[in-house]
Amino acid sequence: MVREQTARALLFDDRQDEEVVRIECFIAEDGRLHLVQVSSGPWSAWCFEDDPHRIETTASRETTDALCAHFNLTGAQRLPAVLQLLYAGIDAAHRIRELMASLQLDYEVREGEMRR
Numbered sequence: 001m002v003r004e005q006t007a008r009a010l011l012f013d014d015r016q017d018e019e020v021v022r023i024e025c026f027i028a029e030d031g032r033l034h035l036v037q038v039s040s041g042p043w044s045a046w047c048f049e050d051d052p053h054r055i056e057t058t059a060s061r062e063t064t065d066a067l068c069a070h071f072n073l074t075g076a077q078r079l080p081a082v083l084q085l086l087y088a089g090i091d092a093a094h095r096i097r098e099l100m101a102s103l104q105l106d107y108e109v110r111e112g113e114m115r116r
Contacts, residue, residue, distance in 0.1 A: 009080035
């Protein structure tokens with residue numbers, strides 16, 4: 001299924017030796033915030049037994065609206081850019097989840113399962 005996206009931002013993209021890590025966020029057409037972290041390479045394969053390894057955090061439209069209010073934004077289309085400015089880095093997804101938790105906002109995390 002392809003999700004329509006209304007706004008997106010790259011929070012991190014780096015390659016160290018053979019390991020690649022990319023973190024993006026976007027607002028889907030339904031107003032939900034998505035944080036997607038994908039890592040690939042020998043470290044991901046060793047740590048997660050999953051290569052590439054994907055972690056997706058999804059926040060409801062209500063959580064998106066609450067984040068917009070927190071940052072005094074007039075529309076959700078601006079939220080990815082603000083998150084990029086304030087949270088860019090290899091720990092971006094973790095720090096944004098910490099923000100949502102500190103504001104007592106709901107979100108869901110889906111992660112690829114270890115294959116054994």
